[in-house]
Amino acid sequence: MSAHRNTVFNAKTKLISGIGSIKSLSQELKKIQASTILVVTDKGIKNAGILNKVLEEIDSNYDVMIFDEVKPNPEVEMTDNAYHTYKDKGIDLLLAIGGGSVLDTAKGLSVLFSNGGSIADYYGYDIYKNKTYPMFAVPTTVGTGSESGNAAVFTDNSNNLKTKKLIFGEDLFPEVAFLDAELLKNMPSHLISSTGMDALTHAIEGYVANWSSHVTDSLNLHAVRVIGSSIRQATAHSENLEAMHSMLLASTIAGLGMANSGLGMVHGISHAIGAQYDAPHGIVNAILLPYLLEYNWIANPEKFSHIADALRVNIQGLSVEDAAKAAVEHVKTMTAEVGIPDNLSAIGVDDSKIDLLTDIAFNDQQYMVPNPRKMSRQDIYDILQKAIAGSAHPTAVKEVYS
Ligand SMILES: [Fe+2]
Structure with missing residues (x-):
């Protein structure tokens, strides 16, 4: 409302942009001490061939697991289930390839992998205690903005009333975002x-x-x-x-x-x-x-x-x-x-x-x-x-x- 009010500006994500910028992925991976990557995506991204294009950029010495079951308007239950499926697999980095639903699901998992429990435990700002898992983002729409932001939105169905809930915090900025329009060239x-x-x-x-x-x-x-x-x-x-x-x-x-x-x-x-x-x-x-x-x-x-x-x-x-x-x-x-x-x-x-x-x-x-x-x-x-x-x-x- 007033330009002179006190503000804090938070930003953390390294933005790597340009045609073919996804080729920097392997270089950025080397800077993170990770050996097991969980790729978070959806069937649309897989069927469009985008997933494979990104996977080609990951060296063969990484263990790569793929969770491609993200649905639009991601639900708390889906995210909690994905956490239980992968929590004992030694994941140390999340790579999200998709639109806002995918990126937000990966952010949720980054909180759960280090804090446990359910997404519903973390509604609000900086509610989690432990530092979240690192996450890389490859946005595949031209709208979400989640790749440079620190919020994630989930559909909550408690009390039989479906509403959207937010989790946010300083740790929820992705480490790196790859902004490569070439990956989007068959977008409807x-x-x-x-x-x-x-x-x-x-x-x-x-x-x-x-x-x-x-x-x-x-x-x-x-x-x-x-x-x-x-x-x-x-x-x-x-x-x-x-x-x-x-x-x-x-x-x-x-x-x-x-x-x-x-x-x-x-x-x-x-x-x-x-x-x-x-x-x-x-x-x-x-x-x-x-x-x-x-x-x-x-x-x-x-x-x-x-x-x-x-x-x-x-x-x-x-x-x-x-x-x-x-x-x-x-x-x-x-x-x-x-x-x-x-x-x-x-x-x-x-x-x-x-x-x-x-x-x-x-x-x-x-x-x-x-x-x-x-x-x-x-x-x-x-x-x-x-x-x-x-x-x-x-x-x-x-x-x-x-
Ligand atoms: Fe929006």
Whole structure:
């Protein structure tokens, strides 16, 4: 809220980026005293051939085990089970290859391998006692930001109420992240646009968050600029390596920003939906973003006018308020241009759980507090109602995003 408040900026991850940068993996492995590696990934990454490309870079003197059972919106139980399967195997390094669900699962395992118990024992900040296991990250989407951040999100089903819970702490930054767009060159267009819009959501929510600072602003606003100038080209063709490289870097930059600025209620509401409907995080955020921007801009018109400028909107001669509104309109247009539906019904969210979703989101202090405009329960309900209905978008795209 105020630029002069006291802040701490945390970052630790070595970022190795560029086409072919995964070739540095063996060199980085030599710097860590490890002999047994647990690769954490999912079936999609395996079937796309990305897993093999990364494994080719690991020398044969390492013992490599592969856990490829990660599911979207990773559940506490799945992560706990993976821990029990591998805890006595002498693992000393985690190598995560995948999107946010994979990276977060590996972070969870890095806590469990050194602390035991269940993921549910570590909700909150720095709750674990022992230093976590080292982890390398190879992100395969252009949205998670988990590769440069210190948080991991899990779906908790205690008391028969599915919600998302966070664990975070200084130890949860990966040691090294390899940002290699060549690994992503067969990525489906709808995943580029939805995860790319998730990265834009991180950057914008982080930029206008009450916990932002000059340091996080410099990262988040630059990420807005880079995404604004590359998401269309990347969505149009995943083999446009320049655009994909820019998106991957912007996602990582926003990851660093959000780890220190916090986010806002796009994430608060989307986590409630993600947990209840097992809906993919990127597309839910992408649909919600314009609705929350429309609601939030009056809290900080000046910062929203910066977003317009970063997105190359011509704001010459506009008042700060009109420039802020132009930012909101521009994001709406961008969202449509990259094929994101404008309503939650398109991904199977109806109003049958609207009260439950509202309650879960309203009680999520992690996002309510940094959101720039103070939200009432009714505000959340109204936004959900609008976002579910949308403006009668004719295309049912549930199959594409499920
Ligand atoms: Fe996100």
